[in-house]
Amino acid sequence: xxxxxxxxxxxxxxxxxxxxxxxxxxxxxxxxxxxxxxxxxxxxxxxxxxxxxxxxxxxxxxxxxxxxxxxxxxxxxxxxxxxxxxxxxxxxxxxxxxxxxxxxxxxxxxxxxxxxxxxxxxxxxxxxxxxxxxxxxxxxxxxxxxxxxxxxxxxxxxxxxxxxxxxxxxxxxxxxxxxxxxxxxxxxxxxxxxxxxxxxxxxxxxxxxxxxxxxxxxxxxxxxxxxxxxxxxxxxxxxxxxxxxxxxxxxxxxxxxxxxxxxxxxxxxxxxxxxxxxxxxxxxxxxxxxxxxxxxxxxxxxx
Amino acid sequence: xxxxxxxxxxxxxxxxxxxxxxxxxxxxxxxxxxxxxxxxxxxxxxxxxxxxxxxxxxxxxxxxxxxxxxxxxxxxxxxxxxxxxxxxxxxxxxxxxxxxxxxxxxxxxxxxxxxxxxxxxxxxxxxxxxxxxxxxxxxxxxxxxxxxxxxxxxxxxxxxxxxxxxxxxxxxxxxxxxxxxxxxxxxxxxxxxxxxxxxxxxxxxxxxxxxxxxxxxxxxxxxxxxxxxxxxxxxxxxxxxxxxxxxxxxxxxxxxxxxxxx
Numbered sequence: 094x095x096x097x098x099x100x101x102x103x104x105x106x107x108x109x110x111x112x113x114x115x116x117x118x119x120x121x122x123x124x125x126x127x128x129x130x131x132x133x134x135x136x137x138x139x140x141x142x143x144x145x146x147x148x149x150x151x152x153x154x155x156x157x158x159x160x161x162x163x164x165x166x167x168x169x170x171x172x173x174x175x176x177x178x179x180x181x182x183x184x185x186x187x188x189x190x191x192x193x194x195x196x197x198x199x200x201x202x203x204x205x206x207x208x209x210x211x212x213x214x215x216x217x218x219x220x221x222x223x224x225x226x227x228x229x230x231x232x233x234x235x236x237x238x239x240x241x242x243x244x245x246x247x248x249x250x251x252x253x254x255x256x257x258x259x260x261x262x263x264x265x266x267x268x269x270x271x272x273x274x275x276x277x278x279x280x281x282x283x284x285x286x287x288x289x290x291x292x293x294x295x296x297x298x299x300x301x302x303x304x305x306x307x308x309x310x311x312x313x314x315x316x317x318x319x320x321x322x323x324x325x326x327x328x329x330x331x332x333x334x335x336x337x338x339x340x341x342x343x344x345x346x347x348x349x350x351x352x353x354x355x356x357x358x359x360x361x362x363x364x365x366x367x368x369x370x371x372x373x374x375x376x377x378x379x380x381x382x383x384x385x386x387x388x389x390x391x392x393x394x395x396x
Numbered sequence: 397x398x399x400x401x402x403x404x405x406x407x408x409x410x411x412x413x414x415x416x417x418x419x420x421x422x423x424x425x426x427x428x429x430x431x432x433x434x435x436x437x438x439x440x441x442x443x444x445x446x447x448x449x450x451x452x453x454x455x456x457x458x459x460x461x462x463x464x465x466x467x468x469x470x471x472x473x474x475x476x477x478x479x480x481x482x483x484x485x486x487x488x489x490x491x492x493x494x495x496x497x498x499x500x501x502x503x504x505x506x507x508x509x510x511x512x513x514x515x516x517x518x519x520x521x522x523x524x525x526x527x528x529x530x531x532x533x534x535x536x537x538x539x540x541x542x543x544x545x546x547x548x549x550x551x552x553x554x555x556x557x558x559x560x561x562x563x564x565x566x567x568x569x570x571x572x573x574x575x576x577x578x579x580x581x582x583x584x585x586x587x588x589x590x591x592x593x594x595x596x597x598x599x600x601x602x603x604x605x606x607x608x609x610x611x612x613x614x615x616x617x618x619x620x621x622x623x624x625x626x627x628x629x630x631x632x633x634x635x636x637x638x639x640x641x642x643x644x645x646x647x648x649x650x651x652x653x654x655x656x657x658x
Contacts (some may be wrong), residue, residue: 106658145500146657147401166502173501183422192421195414196502244502308498 094157094246096121096279097142102151104137104303106222111137113303115151119248120181124270124280126294127388128394130288133285134303136176139250143152143168143280148303169197172241178233186212186236187221190243197244204243214269215239221287236267250271251282258306267292271293287383301390311382318345318385320356324363327352330372342366349392355382402653406646407507415512416497416519419489423520435527440472442466442528445592450512457594459623463537465618468591470528470546471553475611477581481517482561482575489513490565506656509611510649512563514650517558518551523551538622545621552637553614559641560610562648566655587610590619610640 095118104112104283111134119125127135140146142153144164153160158167181189190211194204197249212218215235220228228236234254241249254270255263274280284290290297291311298308307314315321324343326334335353343355343365357363360377367375397531423430444633446462455462486606491494529546533536548577564577588602589595595603613633627633 143501145414165505166501168501171501175494175497175501177494179498181418181422181498182493182496192414192418193498193502195417196504198411198414198503199457284546 094121094362097281098152099138099142101106102138102141103149104134104141104142104146107260109347111303112141112148115300115303117298117305119281121247122274122277123234123295124274124282124293126201126289126290126297127281127283127300127350128297129283129386130390131299131394133300133390135238135300136252136337138300141279143250144174152319155361170247172244172246172249173251174211174234174237174254175227176243176256176322177271178237180236181231183189184226185222185374186217186228189225190238190240193240194243199244207245211242214242214272215316216265222275230264231258234258234262234266236270241271246278248279248281251280252348253283253285254283255286264287275339282385287381291382292300299386299389301368306389307385314382315380319380319388320358321380322357322360323380323384324357324360324367325352325376325378326355326367328370328373334370334373338366349390350388354384356384402650406448406511406649408511409508411504411508412512412515415504415509416516417517418495419485419512420519421519426571429483431523431527433478435473435524436492438469438476438524439530439531442469442531448518455618457623462535463623464476464619465592466528466532466537467622468589468615470525470532470550470622471611471614471618472591473528474525474550474553474581475585475614477555478517478521478557478578479561481520482513482558482565483568483577484571486513486517486562486565487568487571487574488654490652491568500656507649508655510645510652514555514558514562515562515643519552521551521558522547525553532622539624542621542624546618549614549617549621552634552641556610556614556637556641556644559644559648564652566648566651575653587608590615610637613637 097119099117099148101113103110105190115134115138117138117258121376127138129135141148142160144161147161155164155167156170160167169195181192184192187208189202189232190199190208191201191379193383194201212221215238217236219240220232225233238254257374258266265396268279282293294311296308298305299314307318309317322354331351331353335348339355341354343357345356347354355363364375364377367373381387441464442465445464450461453461455461499509501508526547529543529550532543533540564574569573582637588598588606589609590606591611595606598606613636617627617630617633
């Protein structure tokens with residue numbers, strides 16, 4: 094049984110259909126990544142799943158409970174890390190955890206018993222009495238994650254958990270999420286970072302215009318949707334070269350500004366050819382999830 | 397959320413308690429400036445005007461001016477305290493700190509949060525009203541026994557203005573918006589409802605406006621209690637205060653649902 098099962102979900106704001114017939118199932122113990130450009134409907138999907146807004150159509154069941162009818166009961170066993178930190182600035186680290194536990198109906202003694210493990214998990218053992226404004230961005234993020242675990246949830250929602258963090262803080266966050274997966278927790282995360290989805294997630298759904306346009310493991314998505322090799326070509330002579338040779342060597346060509354992306358099954362002959370050109374530079378690399386993402390959702394800016 | 401669901405009647409439950417407690421615990425940390433702002437300020441007004449103007453006036457409404465002012469100040473101090481709490485502090489929690497959003501991700505609902513805010517502002521304004529009452533007792537302006545009835549009245553006034561203020565909170569894009577409410581609603585109310593002088597000093601068209609305002613109903617109950625008489629039309633005044641607060645709370649809930657649960 095999926096922990097979260099969404100069928101035919103729809104939600105419109107005025108004339109804009111933000112979620113347009115979405116199907117999604119998150120299985121127990123997996124990390125499921127929802128990736129998509131800004132405005133694709135990721136955050137709205139999470140809000141609908143939590144029962145914070147009512148859908149215009151479709152069904153949602155979370156932890157075997159119907160949402161939004163029994164969303165409150167379902168949220169008892171769910172943890173949420175929102176996009177923007179909303180820790181209580183007037184409370185210390187410990188007080189934040191205690192107060193949040195109370196919202197789940199937990200006694201302070203019960204929450205207090207969990208606090209040492211939560212602080213250890215967040216790397217904040219020595220910061221229990223610190224005020225929130227004394228914490229770094231990474232610490233706040235980790236505390237927000239620890240706060241989401243205060244009720245020992247089965248399912249954890251993370252909305253862009255590492256946006257705005259430096260690489261060190263991001264890696265620390267990833268370690269934490271892996272620990273949770275090893276403990277058997279189920280994670281649904283949204284992200285802009287392909288690397289994050291690729292590293293953490295068992296399955297990824299690419300979302301655009303309110304629909305899921307591709308689903309699979311990171312490898313499956315790359316295998317099924319794109320040529321395995323990419324050669325990026327740039328330099329003075331790129332326009333002439335593209336006109337003369339790209340048809341021979343590339344199965345698919347995309348030009349973005351001064352750079353030509355050449356997608357191919359076999360890049361050897363192309364690389365041989367480029368090696369002799371002094372007016373061109375190139376980069377040959379395996380195709381990544383980001384290439385799949387850009388192929389499926391396009392390169393236009395979404396603001 | 398579909399429009400009809402915004403209009404659902406509130407589901408009231410004891411789940412509001414942890415949210416109320418959260419506000420209380422934060423208040424306890426910042427209690428000293430809060431006490432000064434909410435409690436000392438109206439007391440200074442009452443004492444300053446009471447002694448200053450009171451010396452010039454023989455009697456107002458049949459009693460010394462300080463005594464006349466005491467009943468108005470209890471009501472007005474309670475009103476201000478409840479209003480400030482749901483407007484500025486409530487808006488900080490809802491819009492700036494996103495505390496409500498954090499709470500809505502737990503098994504609590506917006507109904508729980510709004511009820512907690514209503515009752516928290518009522519609780520906080522009870523302190524403001526009580527502080528003035530303590531001064532009234534200390535100065536011997538009124539007898540102790542009958543003024544005990546002011547305590548439930550203070551709670552009712554706090555409820556009334558907390559419910560009304562939450563409507564403004566639900567509509568507000570930013571802190572500046574609250575200036576409209578203070579300038580167009582609260583200040584006229586202070587001047588029209590008999591805090592500083594009897595309403596019958598006003599021209600009759602202003603008196604008829606005054607009769608509709610909630611602070612008038614509050615003072616109509618409070619003044620006889622302070623001055624040792626029996627309030628008239630008690631039930632009507634109580635119902636008016638309950639209606640302003642209750643209808644305000646319901647409208648605020650509908651508007652806040654539309655704002656946050658869309």
